[in-house]
Amino acid sequence: MFVRAYLRASTSQQDASRARGALDTFAAERGFRIAARYMENESGTKLHRPELFRLLSDCEPGDVLLVEQVDRLSRLTSPDWRKLRAEIDAKQVxxxxxxxxxxxxxxxxxxxxxNRLFAAVNNMMLDVLAAVARKDYEDRRRRQAEGTARAKAAGLYKGRPANTSRNAAIAAMLRDGRTWREIMNATGCSRTLLAKLSSAQRASVMPSTEI
Structure with missing residues (x-):
């Protein structure tokens, strides 16, 4: 049995390794060693998380996937959670x-x-906590939207300021020919922002058609 730790943060501004100490302490208190750690900065609402699926690919039947909290593993919608659970179950993790x-x-x-008894109880509780994590995410998004709407109505909303240093780094990586996946992994930016910056960069280098 190998124990593989998964550490996730939502953005590049957050520290994905923050929970490492708590996971190491948990393992040491129970007398087992963490064989590998997989860290990434990706939203828990996204099913596509390269490091999580690399972890699952590395697993053998009976291995343990160790996380600080269930919401580090999933803030997924119900259909996406079922897909992830199917992958986990297929690997017998x-x-x-x-x-x-x-x-x-x-x-x-x-x-x-x-083992079967604990697994049955644990699977039920995993589903419950995954649903709670998703609801917490949706509630926070709703409250943010309501707050933004009130600020706009009062003429107080100015929008989120652009992260100029990060955007400059992204632009430089685009000029260097780095792939979108490399850029997103390095900077934590979204595909939507990357597409916007890429489009703006292409427009800035297009030759003028004016005479």
Whole structure:
């Protein structure tokens, strides 16, 4: 059995390695070693997360995927969560989360009956916490939208200021011929922002048609 830690933060401004100490302590207290750590800056609402799927690809049946909280693994919609769960189940990977005590025994060797019992309870609780994480995300987005609407109505909303240093770095990487995936991984920017900056860059270098 290998224990593989997954550490995720939503943006490049956040520290994906923040939870490393808590995961290392959890492992040390239970006498097992974390074999590998996979860190990335991607939204938990996205199913496409390269490091998470690299982790799953590296796993063998019975390996443990260790996370600080279930929401580090998923803030997915119900259909996307089912897809991720299907991938996890197909690999026979056991999820252990620090905020899910029912999962802790999955990291310790037990008899087959006890293991199946803990797995059944844990799977149910995983579904519950994944649903809660998604609802929390949707509630926060709704409150943000309501706050923005009130600010606009009052004439107080000025929008989010552009991150000029990051955008300049993205522009330089585009000029150097770096791929979009490389740029998004390096800067944490969204595909939408990258498309906008790429379009603006192409427009700035187009030859003028004026006479």
């Amino acid at each position: 056991r999820i252990v989360a620090l905020d899910l005590p029912t999962s802790w025994n999955l990291a310790a060797p037990t008899d087959e009956f006890t």
